[in-house]
Amino acid sequence: MKLFKAALLAAVLTMPMASVATFAATPADVLVVAQNIDDIVSIDPAEAYEFSSGEYVTQTYDRLVQYDAPDVKVLAPGLATEWAADDANKSITFTLRDGVKFSSGNPLRAEDVVYSFKRVVMLNKAPAFILTQLGWTPENIDSMVTADGNKVVVKYDGDFSSAFVLNVLAARPASVVDAVTVQANEKDGDFGNAYLKGASAGTGAFILKAFRPGELINLDANPNYYGGAPAMKSVIIRHVAEAATQQLLLESGDVDMAKNLTPDQISSLAGKDAVKVETYPQAAVHFLSFNQKDEALTNPAIWEAARYLVDYKGMTDSFLKGQMEIHQAFWPKGFPGSLDDTPYSYDVEKAKQILADGGVKTPMTVTLDVINSTPFTDMAQSLQASFAEAGINFEIIPGTGSQVITKYRARTHEGMLLYWGPDFMDPDSNAKAFAFNENNADDNYQSTTTWRNGWAVPAELNEETKAARAEADPAKRNEMYIDLQKKVQADSPIVIMFQAATQVAMDKKVDGYVNGATSDFVFYRLVKKN
The missing domain is CATH 3.40.190.10 (Periplasmic binding protein-like II)
Incomplete structure (x- = not known):
């Protein structure tokens, strides 16, 4: 045999x-x-x-x-x-x-x-x-x-x-x-x-x-x-x-x-005796960001309102079901130093009030670059619909992955829908990307979301990021990264929405x-x- x-x-x-x-x-x-x-x-x-x-x-x-x-x-x-x-x-x-x-x-x-x-x-x-x-x-x-x-x-x-x-x-x-x-x-x-x-x-x-x-x-x-x-x-x-x-x-x-099945295919396997599906949280976080080189997007009221204009649950309950979970901090859930609080939910009226109090004039139009494949296009359409309720109209610009990332690196976008994964499993890998940027000059290219979005990070965050990297005590170090995430979560032009998950179907x-x-x-x- x-x-x-x-x-x-x-x-x-x-x-x-x-x-x-x-x-x-x-x-x-x-x-x-x-x-x-x-x-x-x-x-x-x-x-x-x-x-x-x-x-x-x-x-x-x-x-x-x-x-x-x-x-x-x-x-x-x-x-x-x-x-x-x-x-x-x-x-x-x-x-x-x-x-x-x-x-x-x-x-x-x-x-x-x-x-x-x-x-x-x-x-x-x-x-x-x-x-x-x-x-x-x-x-x-x-x-x-x-x-x-x-x-x-x-x-x-x-x-x-x-x-x-x-x-x-x-x-x-x-x-x-x-x-x-x-x-x-x-x-x-x-x-x-x-x-x-x-x-x-x-x-x-x-x-x-x-x-x-x-x-x-x-x-x-x-x-x-x-x-x-x-x-x-x-x-x-x-x-x-x-x-x-x-x-x-x-x-x-x-x-x-089988490692690359779609959510619909995963659903179709339910109830089949010979097959099971396991779900594993992944380190990649998905975010919406606003380029601070565009003067119209520098008002912090836009950043705050945006956090209440994402239909997090609507997306994760439908086309993202099983493949992403709500996560609103830059370090992924499941590792020391992660912040797992999710304080933001879809609330159009609150977003409208924040925009009004912040002196933001609506309606306003923002281009949104997105990779032309699922689930990114579906996410972009959901954002387009929910943000429009508060007078922020996204004009979706689809492109290949290389086209979108090239534009992002050049800092020529307005809004950007993308994801980020750590290069190694230390919270500093993502802190450098989301909470650090000491030199925002155009000729000082950095592979970070902060620089690519033209965000000159406040000196306080820069210093805290460096201090956390150098901290020898593991418990204190984790507390510092949690504090950094809370600050970025509350006040930055980068809106972290989801943490990816992968679903593997197997015998x-x-x-x-x-x-x-x-x-x-x-x-x-x-x-x-x-």
């Missing part, structure tokens, strides 16, 4: 998608996932900067410290079993776990960690800024990260707390690679970048068997994984762009999971799947088929 199923699976992977639905169930020790993975540019952990590539990196690599299954809300030991922070001298000393081996069989060494961090800095690919913000440069990296037996000493330069640095080191580009294997495959000084676009060299629970861009990722279980071998012998993530095809494959038993036999708030926190190693 196992031989038959193996042959069947091979057939599934090579047949056109239209023919797949005629086959039987997947093998008991193989997890097959239908997912849109065409966003992948690179699977090298020093370059991977997309959602799908982040998910892949988590399966095949580990970090010194990491948010790990089953509890992805806790920063836990990874390749380091313990660490000692010296805030005064801005350093952290990590002690490596004994007996860990890479998939090649090579033992984990402190030198591998040093090489891994150095290659991120030297390659300087998209996610490198996450590590280089610690003051690391090509010129000083050899002195900032050093090996000492089974210990790694990490130094940093800046007003950071060790808690902040640990969260940085739990981020994707801090994944540790097998230096011996990667160096053996370097070409023309590329630090093995070309090699790691088609191979894995980590200590993770899975090993890359095959990667075909826009087609599939095939992972084999690592039997020697220090956290215990996965129950699934193989995980196959098949690129299926069409949500309807994903649903068809799931219902026919040809895949075990009822599947158990143990872990999906955290970002793609970096997706884990297959605990999956079983009961």
Whole structure:
């Protein structure tokens, strides 16, 4: 029977998608996932900067410290079993776990960690800024990260707390690679970048068997994984762009999971015996913002009234049901330091009074840039209808994602409907985006919502953001971020409305799947088929 199923699976992977639905169930020790993975540019952990590539990196690599299954809300030991922070001298000393081996069989060494961090800095690919913000440069990296037996000493330069640095080191580009294997495959000084676009060299629970861009990722279980071998012998993530095809494959038993179904499709699965749907809060927050380079939008009364003109419940009870929840602060729910209060609700009369008291003349027209796809266009139409009740008329300007974001970066919009996700799971990642902007000059480009909306953040918020980043006491630090969120929530041109959620449909036999708030926190190693 196992031989038959193996042959069947091979057939599934090579047949056109239209023919797949005629086959039987997947093998008991193989997890097959239908997912849109065409966003992948690179699977090298020093370059991977997309959602799908982040998910892949988590399966095949580990970090010194990491948010790990089953509890992805806790920063836990990874390749380091313990660490000692010296805030005064801005350093952290990590002690490596004994007996860990890479998939090649090579033992984990402190030198591998040093090489891994150095290659991120030297390659300087998209996610490198996450590590280089610690003051690391090509010129000083050899002195900032050093090996000492089974210990790694990490130094940093800046007003950071060790808690902040640990969260940085739990981020994707801090994944540790097998230096011996990667160096053996370097070409023309590329630090093995070309090699790691088609191979894995980590200590993770899975090993890359095959990667075909826009087609599939095939992972084999690592039997020697220090956290215990996965129950699934193989995980196959098949690129299926069409949500309807994903649903068809799931219902026919040809895949075990479908990750990109629409709310309507999710609803249609209700009551079906063989399928279940799990909902996982995500770190992305969705917001409406007003460009402060437009004089007509600088009156704080417009910002305040806007908070009462969003039909939060109407949207989450209808076309956003199950895929977003009401959340009105910049740090996502479910992580230390989050503010989960939702003080604003749809109240047209209150909004009208705020506008009148603030001297805002209505009617007024505001252009609203929006990505031309669901659910963004539906959200824009809801905002258009609800804001019109108070005399603010949105003229919707749809565009592709790249068009909208390019306009946002150029600060040429009026109103903007977009979303934001943290680059790493530390509240400073979002505080810098929503509560900090010391230099609002046009020639001082910053990848933040504050700068892109031309908002010169009050000095008080700037100073509090810097102080929170440097605060060593975790409890006090969290309190500072909650206070920052309350202030931004009450008085800023950025109206945070929702926190995203992802819904994954799966065969009822599947158990143990872990999906955290970002793609970096997706884990297959605990999956079983009961």
